[in-house]
Amino acid sequence: MGMISLIKSKLFNIKNEDLDKGRITNMSMFCFQCQEAAKGTGCTVRGVCGKTSDVANLQDLLIYVLKGISFYNIKARDLNLDTSKADTAIMEGLFATITNANFDRNHFIQRIKDALSLRDEIKESVRKAGGNVEDITHDAATWYADSAEAFDAKAINIGVLSTENEDVRSLRELLTYGLKGMAAYAEHAHNLGYKNDSIHAFMQKGLVSTLDDSLSADDLVALNMEAGKYGVDVMALLDKANTDTYGHPEITKVNIGVKGNPAILVSGHDLKDMEELLKQTEGTGVDVYTHSEMLPAHYYPAFKKYDHFVGNYGNAWWKQDKEFESFNGPILMTTNCLVPPKDSYKNRVYTTGPVGFDGLKHIEADENGKKDFSEIIEHAKKCPAPTEIETGEIVGGFAHNTVLSLADTVVEAVKSGAIKRFFVMAGCDGRMKSREYYTEFAQTLPKDTVILTAGCAKYKYNKLDLGDIGGIPRVLDAGQCNDSYSLAVIALKLKEVFELNDINDLPISYNIAWYEQKAVIVLLALLHLGVKNIHLGPTLPAFLSPNVANVLVENFGIGGITNVEDDLKMFMGA
Structure with a gap:
């Protein structure tokens, strides 16, 4: 089976014909933004995460209103007005809708009320500054209500499936989820006093673009790749915020x-x-x-x-x-x-x-x-001490500053053949039993390979005794999911040291576990940096239509996973 056919066989998307009432019944919501989307297609009654249908719908409505704010805030930025209030509200609103963040119905009702008020406030400030607001006619920028009942009624009509073309839907949602991940990292940096206006400007441009029916699939692909550029920027911003404030991570x-x-x-x-x-x-x-x-x-x-x-x-x-x-x-x-x-x-x-x-x-x-x-x-x-569930130690702190300080040792190990290959196994952990694949994969890797990791995916193997190579631990933990940036910096530095023209010529393979929207922006960032042949698991995103998956396969070599034995042969070129 060819790679494209294999990927198609792994995708379980909601197709237009499946939307007939006879095929999908009792749909009170639709969400397919995380890896555990029900049946690999989407949650339609209650989220696997535990999110109720009314909360899921209100989250959709909040995103819709944030798009409306973005129309006006783009004009405000063009007029050199203060956009910080809206920048913050959009960033925080996007973050609140990430998987497993907020399940509180009243929270979203209040956020929507505040967002509608803010939208009209910005509209008025643009008007007073001489900006033309009459040409903004989209419903997201004009609709108004002030009751929870009206919010519920509106929310069921503006969600993911309101975009009928499945390829356009797929690309719009890919971009939206990338923006959610971007917002999460931007908020962490913001909390430490760091902000990059261009990142906020792109988030708002991206939100508005998802409502533009004149954009082609190629236009939306280009926007997703542009999101990857800003994904790199926001992770670099957060890296600077963290390290300036707390110092560089140490072993x-x-x-x-x-x-x-x-x-x-x-x-x-x-x-x-x-x-x-x-x-x-x-x-x-x-x-x-x-x-x-x-x-x-x-x-x-x-x-x-x-x-x-x-x-x-x-x-x-x-x-x-x-x-x-x-x-x-x-x-x-x-x-x-x-x-x-x-x-x-x-x-x-x-x-x-x-x-x-x-x-x-x-x-x-x-x-x-x-x-x-x-x-x-x-x-x-007033509480007793924690009950002990394990003992011992784990080692981490291998962010880019630390690893680059060991560059000579690492390079020598590669040149001597002591290290044959690096495996980037960053990303997320999750409940699915199929994720045990990553533990088995780590255990089966040849002993002359090193794992580079970031994110909670590390818990699948960071407590295994995998040894070291000449004093270099075989699991190098860079940190949180946003610290995937460190892994990119390390790869780019190795490319420079080995005087390579293409990052893909490095002895690095990418076998990444994903779960939620922060992993989406990390993926787009890696694609922007030119990284190819990334494998995602345990399943490919349900929001990728077959045609969009084809684009990712043909242009970037995106693939899924199969089993440890066959995948190792593929990665090692056996």
């Missing part, structure tokens, strides 16, 4: 056992929240542990001064229903990757930033951007 051994003190568990990605919590817990007798994507916080020099920052508890996000239970103390969710909490520990889960869930305590920032974590700290003092 670090992280304890995975527990101490005997009451403690708070921090999950998600936002380092600013971690910093604030560490400051406020200092001297309280309460320890702080990381969970899932917060693990790389241990690698930053600025956090090493806190003696009560004692280790990492547990594994990837999807195991939190068991690990939050045994942790015993309160949990702070700083970003997406929340699993709907069980009643048995729900009263111990706190949210902040873009995260929300009905019935959970949400900690807001004050007018100066500061957050008061005193309630969660007092809660922790």
